[in-house]
Amino acid sequence: MFKNTNYNDLYAFLQVALEKSFNKASQKIGISSPALSKKIHALERQLGIQLFNRTTRKVALTQAGEQLLRTVQISFSKLDNELTLLEHHRNSPSGSVKINCGLQVIETLLLPKLAHFKLQYPDIQLELISENRFVDIIHDGFDAGIRFGSDVADGMVAIPISDPMKMAVVASASYFDRYGIPTNISELTQHQCICYRLTNGQIFQWHFNDNDTIIKIKPQGQWIFNDDYPTLTAVKLGLGIGYLPIDLITHELERDQLIAIFQEKIPPLPALHLYYPHRNVSSALRVVIDSLKRYST
Numbered sequence: 208m209f210k211n212t213n214y215n216d217l218y219a220f221l222q223v224a225l226e227k228s229f230n231k232a233s234q235k236i237g238i239s240s241p242a243l244s245k246k247i248h249a250l251e252r253q254l255g256i257q258l259f260n261r262t263t264r265k266v267a268l269t270q271a272g273e274q275l276l277r278t279v280q281i282s283f284s285k286l287d288n289e290l291t292l293l294e295h296h297r298n299s300p301s302g303s304v305k306i307n308c309g310l311q312v313i314e315t316l317l318l319p320k321l322a323h324f325k326l327q328y329p330d331i332q333l334e335l336i337s338e339n340r341f342v343d344i345i346h347d348g349f350d351a352g353i354r355f356g357s358d359v360a361d362g363m364v365a366i367p368i369s370d371p372m373k374m375a376v377v378a379s380a381s382y383f384d385r386y387g388i389p390t391n392i393s394e395l396t397q398h399q400c401i402c403y404r405l406t407n408g409q410i411f412q413w414h415f416n417d418n419d420t421i422i423k424i425k426p427q428g429q430w431i432f433n434d435d436y437p438t439l440t441a442v443k444l445g446l447g448i449g450y451l452p453i454d455l456i457t458h459e460l461e462r463d464q465l466i467a468i469f470q471e472k473i474p475p476l477p478a479l480h481l482y483y484p485h486r487n488v489s490s491a492l493r494v495v496i497d498s499l500k501r502y503s504t
Contacts, residue, residue, distance in 0.1 A: 213250075215246075216246050216247075216249060216250040216253075217250070217279050217283075218236075218283065219232070219236060219243055219246045219247065219250075220246075220247060220250055220258060220272075220275070220276075220279065221276070221279050221280065221283060222235055222236055223243065223247060223259070223266065224258075224259075224268055224272065224276045224279075227265065227266050227267070228266060229243055229244055229247075229266060247259065254275075256269075256271045257269050257271065257272075258271060258272035258275060259272055299328075299330060300328060300330070300331055300489075300490040300491045300493070300494045301328075301330030301331060301490075301491060302330075302331060302332070302489055302490070302491040303331070303332040303333075303334060303350075303491065304331060304332070304333055304334065304350050304351070304489075304491050304492050304495050305334040305336065305348065305349050305350050305351075306333070306334070306335050306336065306349065306350065306351045306352065306353065306481075306495075307336050307338055307342050307344060307347070307349045307351075307352040307353070308335065308336075308337065308338075308352060308353035308354075309337060309338070309353075309434070309435070310337040310434060310435075310436060311434075311435045311436065311452065311455055312353050312479065313335045313337055315452075315454045315455060316353075316368070316369060316479065317335055317353075317499075320368075320498060320499055321333060321495065321498060321499075323498070324498075328491075328494055331491045331494065331495075333495070336349070344482075344483070344484065345484055350483060350488075350489070350492050351481055351482065351483040351492060351495070351496075352481075352482055352483075353368070353479055353480065353481055353482070354479070354480060354482065355372070355476055355477045355478070355479060355480070356477040356478070356480060357477075357480050359480070359482045362484060362485065363482045363483065363484060364482065364483055364484075364485065365480040365481070365482040366480060366481050366482075366496065366499075366500060367478045367479070367480055368478075368479055368480065368481050368499040368500065369478050369479040370475075370478060371475035371476060371477060371478050372452050372453075372454070372475055372476040372477075372478070372479065373452070373453040373454075373473075373475045374450060374451065374452060374453065374473050374474075374475065374476060375450075375451055375452075375453050375456060375460070375467045375470060375473065376395075376413065376448060376449070376450055376467065376468050376469050376470075376473065377442060377448070377449055377451060377456060377459075377460070377465040377466060377467050377468070378442060378445075378447065378448040378449065378465065378466060378468075379442060379443055379444070379445045379464070379465060379466070380463070380466060381445040382399075382442075382445040382446075382447065382448070383466060385445070386398060386399070388466075388468060389448075389468060389469075392415050392417060392422055392424060392469060392472065393424075395413070395424050395426065395448065396424060396425075396426075396427060398428075398447070398448050399427075399428045399429060399430075399446065399447035399448065400413075400426030400427060400428040400447050400448050400449070400450075401426075401428055401430050401431075401432065401438045401441045401442055401446065401447045401448065401449040401450075402426050402427070402428050402430065402431040402432070403431070403432060403433065403435075403438060403450070404431050404432065404433045405433075406433075410425060410426065410431070411426075411450070412424060412425050412426075413425075413426055413450045414473070414474055415469065415472045415473060415474070416472055416473070416474045417472055421474070426448075426450070428447050429446070429447070430446055430447060435451055435452065435455055436455075438451060439451060439455060439456065439459075442465065443459065443464060443465065452476075481495075481496065481499055483496075
């Protein structure tokens with residue numbers, strides 16, 4: 208019976224008990240004194256107890272009313288505190304955001320774009336997990352993931368957070384001195400190439416645009432990785448030719464540590480997209496989303 212008690216009636220009881228006056232309590236609540244009196248009578252009938260001793264001059268709590276007052280005060284005080292906390296969270300987002308993506312994306316995209324969180328959003332914890340595989344972000348406990356393109360599963364939202372990714376075919380001067388520089392795309396199949404193993408087990412094919420014709424080359428070589436960083440290291444060591452994001456090798460190109468070939472024939476990869484399960488996201492993830500969109504170029 209008590210679990211169906213109207214919380215508005217309990218709040219009305221609280222105000223009458225605190226003000227010790229139906230007139231003052233009714234003004235505070237914003238209803239008439241007779242209407243307030245009816246609420247209290249209805250509450251007493253439902254509870255089966257008398258809460259107030261009333262006279263023409265004063266209103267006093269009964270023993271049962273005193274007990275109910277202590278309980279109601281604690282409950283409404285706790286509710287007020289929780290509502291205040293929610294307001295704080297709305298104005299100052301907090302919590303954790305766990306994102307699945309590749310290491311290169313973390314270092315060249317997420318860290319630069321989200322570095323301002325240190326000062327602007329100190330109550331948000333960012334957990335960036337490096338995995339070069341597509342994961343079920345819901346099943347694996349992630350809030351979001353990052354991948355090329357906007358083709359995601361039903362029920363997912365995908366937003367672009369980068370420009371299309373420019374790629375480059377590169378090798379060290381020592382490699383080209385030893386094996387020569389390919390003069391056309393087809394000659395790449397005769398060279399040691401640093402290969403990239405995709406999550407589906409296939410070797411990533413290198414894409415070229417030759418006179419508006421897309422050419423795909425399946426690289427062959429002694430070394431196979433599933434991450435761009437060891438690929439870059441292998442290329443710098445002269446172990447072969449690599450196919451790498453330009454953002455990752457800018458310094459090496461500027462310092463002539465690596466030499467790019469066929470640059471005008473390499474189409475960009477699709478833009479990186481942040482994807483997440485639905486639009487009703489936490490305030491912390493919403494700030495991450497807005498930041499990545501704001502700082503995208």
